[in-house]
Amino acid sequence: MLDEREQRLVxxxxxxxxxxxxxxxxxxxxxxxxxxxxxxxxRMLKEKEIIKRIGVVVHHHELGYHANAMVVWDVPDARTREIGERIRATGLVSLCYLRRRCPPHWPYNLYCMIHGRDREETAQRAELITQGCDMQSCAREILFSRRRFKQCGARYF
Amino acid sequence: MRAPLHEYDLQPLDLRLLNDFQHDFPLDPRPFRRIAARLGIDEAEVLERLRRLQASGHISRVGAVLRARRVGMSTLAAMRVPEERLEEVAAIVNAIPEVNHNYEREHAFNLWFVVTARSAARLAEVIALIEAHTGLSVCSMPMEEDFHIDLGFQIHG
Incomplete structure (x- = not known):
């Protein structure tokens, strides 16, 4: 967590x-x-890795990435780190997170954002990741984005 | 007033501004002058182009991307919203400052948003508020691990 001065900066x-x-x-x-x-x-926040990057933050949709999807898998807890590393190595996803499941409605714990120019390309990438990272036996779903109601930087304070 | 930019009329300089400065923004008192020097144009033109790209929606912002877990508490939340209430519920969710992404997705869970707050208590409060205002339940999937992929985007004209 941040101290008072860091909070003020953020x-x-x-x-x-x-x-x-x-x-x-x-x-x-x-x-x-x-x-x-x-x-x-x-500089200090960057050094401490509280800041991930500094620069231009683009909107994908306006830039021609019209088939954006969140792809989720239910990955065995023992394999999460290995799979996370392998997904990173594919270079196909822009974000990859592990999240707590929300049973009974939501059994998935691994999340990737895949941005593609059309649905086919996005679905193909999801399939490549599934195969390439040995997740064929994991339940999975692909959730294409429809409308964006809001996208802005996080406001913490 | 200039017409808004569209994908097809991004000029080569706009593409360079979008592609080449997603990381390592100059931490210099005059950062846009440094960028201008790299592009061989003047500072005023860099600022003008960035303002246009922001006004047209190509750029969300120029700034720092934070690691949410290092700053506060963050969760991905999902709701099953009856189709006819989607816009009304999305507006309620959007109105909350702690919500920074809110998307419609193709799934029974059709509304997905990120909530970021300074503390776990505030996060729980926000979720409870949304449930109270909408009469719908919210599934919350807090982040457990970030595999730190941040590729940025390559945009082609």
């Missing part, structure tokens, strides 16, 4: 950097820090 930039010449100065003004403190803070 609150300052969680909605994105302002598109102005000196964005870090602008963020600093809003949260009572100097530009240099904001920059140091960002």
């Amino acid at each position: 609150a300052g930039f969680q909605n994105g950097f302002p598109l102005v010449e000196r964005p870090f100065e602008a963020i600093g003004q809003a949260i009572g820090l100097d530009e240099a403190d904001v920059l140091d803070g960002l």
Whole structure:
């Protein structure tokens, strides 16, 4: 968890950097820090791996990825790490998470986001991952996205 | 006012802005000047193009992507919403600041959203609030492990 100063920083930039010449100065003004403190803070959060990456965050749909799906598997607990590593190695998915199941309605624990230009490509990738990572015996489902009601950066504070 | 950008009229410079700066955004007091130097254009043009890409929806934001589990508590939630209530329920969910992604998916569980809050208590409160306001139950699947895949996206013109 974050200390008070880190929370203040995250609150300052969680909605994105302002598109102005000196964005870090602008963020600093809003949260009572100097530009240099904001920059140091960002470096520190990156170093501590609280920040995953810094840069342009794109909307996939607007960029031609129209067949986006969440693919879920029910993977034996003993194999989760091995499978996670193998999925990473395929280079086919943009996000991969392990989540707690929600029985009895939802038995799945492994989640991947697959972004494709059409449904066929996306379904094919899901199949490649299933085969390539030896998950043929795992129950699975593919949930294509329909409407996006909201997508923004997380707001914590 | 310029017409909104569409996939087919992204210019080569827009594609470079979208593709080349998803990681390692310059932590410099004048980051857009650094980007401009790499592209051989001036700072004002970088800012102008980024503003347009944001206005047209190609870019969600320019900023930092956080590891949710290092900052607060986060969960993926799913609801089975009767088709005729989907927009009404989606609007209730969207109105909550702690919700940062909300998608319709093709499944009996047809509404999926991410809730991120500063504490487990607040997270539970938000879920309870949604259940109270909609009269529907929410399945919550908290993250247990993030396999840290973050490829970014290659966009072709």
